[in-house]
Amino acid sequence: MTGQTTPGEFDLIRHYILNATKQRDDVVLGVGDDCALLNIPPGQQLAVSMDTLVAGRHFIPNVDPTSLGHKTLAVNLSDLAAMGATPAWATLSLTLPAAGATWQNWLGQFMQGFQGLAKQYQVQLVGGDTTRGPLSITAQVHGFIEPGQALRRDTAAIGDKIYVSGTLGDAGLALRDQQGQYKLSESERRILIPRLNNPTPRIALGIKLKGLAHAAIDISDGLGADLSHICTASGVGAIIQAQQIPLSETVQHYVQKTAEWNLPVSAGDDYELIFTVPKAQQTAVLQAVHSVSVPIACIGQITADQTVKMILPDGNTHPLGSGYDHFQ
């Protein structure tokens, strides 16, 4: 909580952050000193992840600030979920274009979204920074995991089944609606816009998968790109069946109408998990996941040939690259 801030910025921090979160017993010293002081439980490793959201690139500048606060923490918690880690603390750096009532109001709403989600996962905001400049947000999350239990990218094995959680392409279709490229009905919008603006980090699922799944990643860049990250890190390939990809009714309708698989495969921003499961653990995984109400679907298999491919409904095979615009 340092840097060349003005007294006004200190006030903003004090007002919205200092008194904001439920205290955790493992926070010795939170916001307000040069550093936060934190206790790690004995026998646990620390998992950390940092993400930045920039106005005009990751969100439209006039996005609802409450949703943006939620999403800022959600995309970071999603990285903990992808490792199977249990969330504990967050730090937050906010760069705001100006001071004054408008931005104080904006910040109040942003913090409401951020802290609302933080509360759900017993996450305490322990530090950060506030600066003046083009609107941008960086957050870091910190979680715990037992040694050797983390779900990594580099541990997929040939023959593993590939699973995804939830449905894919919802956030991408909502974005196209908001950008005027596609028109959703009001009832479709009510379902899909929250998938874009208020994603749910799959924390409970990740925790259930640790020690059972081989490799995992969260889908931020798109199924093709993120599955490629797993395959590259693990030195393997993958083949998936397009028709096995779980789709919401609206996205299913869209794909039927357009025959365009780019949306569920490459749009990204869904923050679902992809994970690979050895055949021997499939039953155990299905049992473990049963208690968390997140649907999972098997969409393919890890292969030896180091390419990532998708079999389309017409039987043709299509390569899936690592770039999220690969299909376009």
Next chain:
Amino acid sequence: MTGQTTPGEFDLIRHYILNATKQRDDVVLGVGDDCALLNIPPGQQLAVSMDTLVAGRHFIPNVDPTSLGHKTLAVNLSDLAAMGATPAWATLSLTLPAAGATWQNWLGQFMQGFQGLAKQYQVQLVGGDTTRGPLSITAQVHGFIEPGQALRRDTAAIGDKIYVSGTLGDAGLALRDQQGQYKLSESERRILIPRLNNPTPRIALGIKLKGLAHAAIDISDGLGADLSHICTASGVGAIIQAQQIPLSETVQHYVQKTAEWNLPVSAGDDYELIFTVPKAQQTAVLQAVHSVSVPIACIGQITADQTVKMILPDGNTHPLGSGYDHFQ
């Protein structure tokens, strides 16, 4: 290391960050997965601090990138120094205006400065993000400290002597030179510009002070503002003697010429430490600090009256506020 990055940005990260730092034994998994996985030594607390630097506010956009890389890490390490913590890991989020050769070159130089300082303090870069947008940098540092040993802001006691390290106002005068408000000679510039662009975090001093000093803070906002932070947090006041403030020859000359104490008291960006020492520990502190070649000077005393004041050379008393522009 997630977010909607393009393949080009992933390449930048891979090239400059993945292979960049010496590996520490306590890093189980560094850059390249959803999270870094880290081991905290048993019996140690984790100290974390995050700072953001924005182009046009914290640095001029055409500043030497190597210096900026150094300064990004230095201002963060300075927060660990102010707590007495031993540095361990860093995360780094870079927002760059564009890709291409110019920015690849810029990033190479930036990382050279960042990693050069990281190496000095055995700090390993373990994660972060790269995004496209207005030039801005956020870094977080992580260090260790024994429970109960941290130098906090809220522990100054009435009667404590107030010390500062190094000399104050150097960075401020260098900034005025760079902004054309004051003209340094070439020999003065050689000494003062590095004080602005390549500050030295007082890590060794902070470690020596832990368990001996009462309260500490690093001077980022200026002596008046940062001493006020200590006093506010501790519920005390302070009185300092202007003539006891350690000044470099150039700043001394400037103050004599202009009779303007704003520079050493309010300019900030010096990243020296202010700390308070109970009378009984003064000898122990002087002995402990002797082995680190950082000069320290006693400039005043903590008082009961909850105001922060400075006695000027003419005998007049001047209030020191919490805003860093208070004097202007």
